[in-house]
Amino acid sequence: MKKFLIVIITVLGILIPLTLSIYFAFIPNLELKGSKNQKVVLNNEYKELGASAENLFGKDNYKIEVQGKVDTNKVGTYKIKYTYKDGLIKKSVVRNVKVIDEESPIITLEGGEEVFVCPNTEYEELGYNATDNYDGDITDKVKITKTDSLIKYTVKDTSSNTTTIERNLKYEDKESPIITLSGNESISLPLGQAYKEPGYSAIDNCDGDLNKEVKVTNNIDVNKVGNYEIKYTVIDKSGNETSITRTVKVYNNKVQIKQGIYKSSMIYLTFDDGPSASITPKVLDILKETGVKATFFVTCKSDSLNYLIKRAHDEGHTIALHTCSHNYSQIYKSETAFFDDLYTISNKVKSITGVESKITRFPGGSSNTVSRQYNSGIMSRLVSQMNEKGFTYFDWNVGSGDAGGASNKNDVYNNVIKGISPTKTNVVLMHDFENNYKTLNALKDIITTCKNAGYTFAAIDSNTPQIAHGVNN
Ligand code: ZN
Numbered sequence: 001m002k003k004f005l006i007v008i009i010t011v012l013g014i015l016i017p018l019t020l021s022i023y024f025a026f027i028p029n030l031e032l033k034g035s036k037n038q039k040v041v042l043n044n045e046y047k048e049l050g051a052s053a054e055n056l057f058g059k060d061n062y063k064i065e066v067q068g069k070v071d072t073n074k075v076g077t078y079k080i081k082y083t084y085k086d087g088l089i090k091k092s093v094v095r096n097v098k099v100i101d102e103e104s105p106i107i108t109l110e111g112g113e114e115v116f117v118c119p120n121t122e123y124e125e126l127g128y129n130a131t132d133n134y135d136g137d138i139t140d141k142v143k144i145t146k147t148d149s150l151i152k153y154t155v156k157d158t159s160s161n162t163t164t165i166e167r168n169l170k171y172e173d174k175e176s177p178i179i180t181l182s183g184n185e186s187i188s189l190p191l192g193q194a195y196k197e198p199g200y201s202a203i204d205n206c207d208g209d210l211n212k213e214v215k216v217t218n219n220i221d222v223n224k225v226g227n228y229e230i231k232y233t234v235i236d237k238s239g240n241e242t243s244i245t246r247t248v249k250v251y252n253n254k255v256q257i258k259q260g261i262y263k264s265s266m267i268y269l270t271f272d273d274g275p276s277a278s279i280t281p282k283v284l285d286i287l288k289e290t291g292v293k294a295t296f297f298v299t300c301k302s303d304s305l306n307y308l309i310k311r312a313h314d315e316g317h318t319i320a321l322h323t324c325s326h327n328y329s330q331i332y333k334s335e336t337a338f339f340d341d342l343y344t345i346s347n348k349v350k351s352i353t354g355v356e357s358k359i360t361r362f363p364g365g366s367s368n369t370v371s372r373q374y375n376s377g378i379m380s381r382l383v384s385q386m387n388e389k390g391f392t393y394f395d396w397n398v399g400s401g402d403a404g405g406a407s408n409k410n411d412v413y414n415n416v417i418k419g420i421s422p423t424k425t426n427v428v429l430m431h432d433f434e435n436n437y438k439t440l441n442a443l444k445d446i447i448t449t450c451k452n453a454g455y456t457f458a459a460i461d462s463n464t465p466q467i468a469h470g471v472n473n
Contacts, residue, residue: 028053028062030084030091042101042134046070051082051093062086070097075134075159101159105132107142109153113167116174118206119238123151123169132157173238177204179214181232186247188384195220195248197230204236220248251384267426267455268464269294270396272322272361273403274432275301275308279440283432284312286440290447293459295394296432297322297361300345306352313353318459320359320394321345328363332371332378335385342391359460360386360393367395367469379473394460395469396429402439403431409441416446420455427460427467 034049053062068080076099083092111126129139135157142155151167183198195218202210218230228250233243274280274296287294295318298309313319323331324344331338342360350356362382364370371378386393398419406412412430420426430439447457458464 024056026055026057027089028055028084028086028091030064030082030093032082032093032095034095036094037096037098039098039100040070040072042075042099042103043072046072046097046099048080053084053091070099072099075099075101101134101157101161103133104161104163105130105135105138105155105157107153107155107163107165109165109167111167113165114170115167116170116172118173119171121206128153130155130163132161134159173204173206173236173240175205176240176242177202177207177210177234177236179232179234179242179244181244181246184246186249188249188251188381189220189222190380191225191250192223195222200232202232202234202242204234204240206238207236210234210236218248220250222250225250249384251380265422265455267420267428267450267457268460269428269430269457270297270320270361270394270460271295271430271432272297273299273326275305275312276432276434276436277305277308278434279432279436280305280308280312282440283443284308284315284317286443286447287317288315290444290451292447292457293317294457295320295359295460298345298349299326300324300348309349309352313355316459318359318461319349319353319355319357320361320460321349321357321391322361323363324348326363328368328370329374331363332374334375335378335381338378338382339385339389358391358462360391361395362393365395365469366393367472369472372473377473379471383471392462392466393468394427394464395467396427397424397467398426398428400428400430400439400442402436403433406438409438409445412438412442413445413449416442417449420450422454425465425467426455 030051030053032049032051040046048066050066051064053064062084065083066080067083068078070078070080078097078099080095080097081092082095083090107128107130109126109128115123115126117123128142129137130142132138138155138157142153145152145154149169151169152164153167154162154164156162179200179202181198181200187198189195197216200214202214204210214232214234216230216232218228220228220230228248230246230248231243232245233241235241269292271283271294275298293316296309296312297320299322309319321342322345323338323341325331325341331341346357362368362379366379366383368379383393398416400406400412401415402412406415416428419428432439450457
């Protein structure tokens with residue numbers, strides 16, 4: 001009996017653990033793939049690694065349910081639960097996923113990290129702002145600590161990422177004063193007229209109003225034609241200096257005669273307002289036949305007449321500029337309008353002849369008063385700018401009257417013959433506008449008479465003494 005019990009116990013002692021072992025060998029073990037505690041950086045992807053269930057025999061086709069979600073756009077700790085169920089058996093494991101913000105806030109300083117402060121003044125905060133990738137605008141969380149020469153700006157985001165930046169203060173005035181001129185930077189002054197200072201002001205970032213410290217120097221001689229400079233200089237208390245200039249142009253408002261060789265018994269025939277289809281070709285024929293060179297002050301006409309400008313140029317005449325539009329109200333309204341118009345005809349002539357003409361004539365002449373109704377004083381300014389831009393303008397001292405008083409070819413002939421003189425440089429004003437037959441028909445006689453009297457004809461060039469009227473506006 002005793003022996004029997006020992007056998008039973010022994011058998012059970014072997015069977016029970018064996019049964020249990022076999023039983024447990026069939027229950028799968030649930031294990032996480034990857035670590036139990038995972039970190040994901042904000043806005044990065046969370047990769048679900050899953051879990052595996054396996055029994056001792058490697059059976060692993062258990063269905064595992066995954067519960068929980070990770071919001072990677074939001075800082076926090078998320079729990080993911082993995083469960084498998086098989087009949088009565090149920091097992092779970094949990095993974096902790098932490099979404100973390102590792103980015104520090106950014107502080108921006110208005111005015112930069114180095115600031116110059118006027119000596120003996122207090123620094124006034126120039127402003128700053130702080131932004132964080134997660135918290136957004138956290139400017140109001142910035143803490144400031146300040147010494148005389150250093151300001152520290154510190155800010156911490158909700159994940160305790162901290163940023164500190166510094167601003168250095170330098171007590172120095174680095175900025176120069178600013179001088180502002182009243183009136184124009186360039187002033188044209190008629191010969192002999194006193195210069196009147198239009199005024200100026202000076203201001204400094206640290207010293208304020210420095211008007212009284214401005215030193216003005218000039219070497220203007222109002223009795224001598226020329227360009228003069230007025231210099232305005234001011235120095236602030238820290239030694240920063242500013243200097244600016246104003247130009248004063250003293251010009252001769254009576255007569256502007258270019259210095260040149262005096263040429264007596266010379267006649268310069270000039271034809272304005274062309275070319276025209278009816279007159280210009282025939283004028284060119286007569287000039288060719290008589291061997292006379294002349295000057296054509298052309299305006300903008302139809303491109304179909306360009307060949308006449310080309311022909312006149314090729315035959316040795318001077319092509320000069322009389323503005324494109326010849327429209328008083330347009331060209332005399334401003335200096336800009338005038339030169340825009342002049343450069344238009346200049347470019348046109350250059351494109352036809354290949355030569356840039358520098359010889360000009362004002363519509364109505366430099367003495368015209370018609371310009372007054374469009375812009376007071378414009379002729380004085382145009383005359384000086386014409387010279388500055390390298391042009392030489394020519395008026396005339398012999399009128400043919402062909403655009404006004406002369407009613408026939410005899411009038412034109414008589415006006416010219418009476419006007420010319422052997423003791424001056426004769427510049428004769430005529431026109432080759434459309435249908436001006438009275439000039440065309442007088443031309444040959446004028447040339448013959450003058451040649452017989454010993455005159456020489458020439459086209460205006462850069463050596464021709466300038467004939468200019470006085471300016472009346
Ligand atoms: Zn004209």
